[in-house]
Amino acid sequence: MKIGITGQSGFIGTHLYNYLGLQEGIERIPFEDDFFKDKSKLQSWVAKCDAIVHLAAMNRHGDPQVIYDTNIKLVKQLISACEQTNSKPHILFSSSTQEERGNPYGNSKKEGRKLLEQWAEKNNAHFTGFVIPNVFGPFGNPYYNSFIATFCHQLTHGEQPKIDVDGEVKLIYVGELVQEFRKNIKLHRVAQSDTQSNTVSNTAKHCETIKIPHTKEIKVSKVLNLLESYKADYFDKGIIPDLSNEFEKNLFNTFLCYIDYERFFPFPLKLNTDDRGSFVETVKLNSGGQVSFSTTVPGITRGNHFHTRKAERFAVIKGKARIDIRKIGTDKVLSFELDGSQPSFVDMPVWYTHNITNIGSEDLYTIFWINEHFNPKDPDTYFEKV
Incomplete structure (x- = not known):
């Protein structure tokens, strides 16, 4: 099974690439961001992949229209490369719960997902759209990927975090998310094999959108309280917190990586x-x-x-x-x-x-x-x- 990841060097992409490297029967096809600037390189890369996880996207920019235009352009370039090479990989697309907010980023994700679904239907290919809640974990970029990354960086670098809106947030740990990608790739691989052998299988739909469930819902202030306790006990005294709770263990491992x-x-x-x-x-x-x-x-x-x-x-x-x-x-x-x-x-x-x-x-x-x-x-x- 040959798998490629656009946005491989990003936060989720790095975790997914490393995680897939530990799985048997998987060959990772390395991706470089410059492939989107060179049609021949992108086409060559697409042709090698049995599955592609499309993570490459712009999250933040001073001009919201640039975010929208960039993300739609990346989707269209990926579709074009598949069509030019007659490639039909299983494409998995990372969308966001911001689809529901109607902002330029959320709109780019929603419309990008629909474009890829149309391509899959037209070409009898497999497509999975993931609508993903807020993701946190080690190595995320502060002030970009997650408020948790920002808080961790600030607390370990002598700064004081500030809460703008103390709302309930729905979270998933990046390690949990990459397992969802792997599970879906495996299901669709079985479905493709069944199709090729003319057998009937209900293991996966041809095209589907999956709303990835959050694994923790918590107030921003509660997250900050936990992180501040890690600073007071661990960062200042070396005392390891209670790690029996899965979320708090993942949060602590995230905190460690910003030291x-x-x-x-x-x-x-x-x-x-x-x-x-x-x-x-x-x-x-x-x-x-x-x-x-x-x-x-x-x-x-x-x-x-x-x-x-x-x-x-x-x-x-x-x-x-x-x-x-x-x-x-x-x-x-x-x-x-x-x-x-x-x-x-x-x-x-x-x-x-x-x-x-x-x-x-x-x-x-x-x-x-x-x-x-x-x-x-x-x-x-x-x-x-x-």
């Missing part, structure tokens, strides 16, 4: 020493999970994996260590040196591959905490070298 890791870590711990020896509190938390202890001999590296949903802490209490982390899909490596003579920790953000190396001459003692018990059937652990 300037190069300045924030290693986080120093208080070392208490007397004639009996020493004592240090390594993990303060209002959450469950699993705590582990390890020794590592000099020169050995542990890890080289990443998680998509788990929060994790490495605390060095004896010996010398280097912790390296790298965001998936990027080349920049952040390195932190920790020394047990002055105990400290580094927390691992989701979608960052990480490892720990003993760089000293004695055994390294490390305490690990992760917010879930290990489940071999669903480990959420993907190996990739830093």
Whole structure:
């Protein structure tokens, strides 16, 4: 199954591209924004795809008409490329609940969805239009993608968030959304196979519009209160909040990704020493999970994996260590040196591959905490070298 994503480098596109890379039987066809400026490149790309998720769009601009014109133009270019190459991929289109508001952005989404549906009906192709609520999650652009991204950035950079309208908002976490895309692609793939083999299947409609349900409805002020508690407890004191609630776990993982890791870590711990020896509190938390202890001999590296949903802490209490982390899909490596003579920790953000190396001459003692018990059937652990 060959899948391409327009807007691959954007907020949702990055998460979807990375998520699909973990699925068996899927080949991702890389997309570059410049393809929309070169007909031959766009046509070549379209011809390679069994399914296309059309995410590319303009969300904000000083002139609302530019937003409308740009988004309609992108849809028409995609349709033209399909027609010129006689390609009939399953197209999935990301629309928005702003369709109901009648603003230029919402109108561009609604009319773009209808244009793609007409193309699919005319060419006997599969089309799915998603009407999506407000999306939040790690790596969103502040002042652009989400008010949550803006609040997280402000709270971790010494600014005070301001609420303009304290209304109820309907939210979905980006990790939940990309699973909806994958599920629908799979359903339509089955339907296409059934059509080709002349069998009957009710697994998916030929053309459909799906209103993606929100997974949380909450007041803006309540979101801000939670984020402010993360700043007060975690950002200032290193205390991990209660992560038993799915929404609050996702919100905390989002918050973590806006911290300037190069300045924030290693986080120093208080070392208490007397004639009996020493004592240090390594993990303060209002959450469950699993705590582990390890020794590592000099020169050995542990890890080289990443998680998509788990929060994790490495605390060095004896010996010398280097912790390296790298965001998936990027080349920049952040390195932190920790020394047990002055105990400290580094927390691992989701979608960052990480490892720990003993760089000293004695055994390294490390305490690990992760917010879930290990489940071999669903480990959420993907190996990739830093």
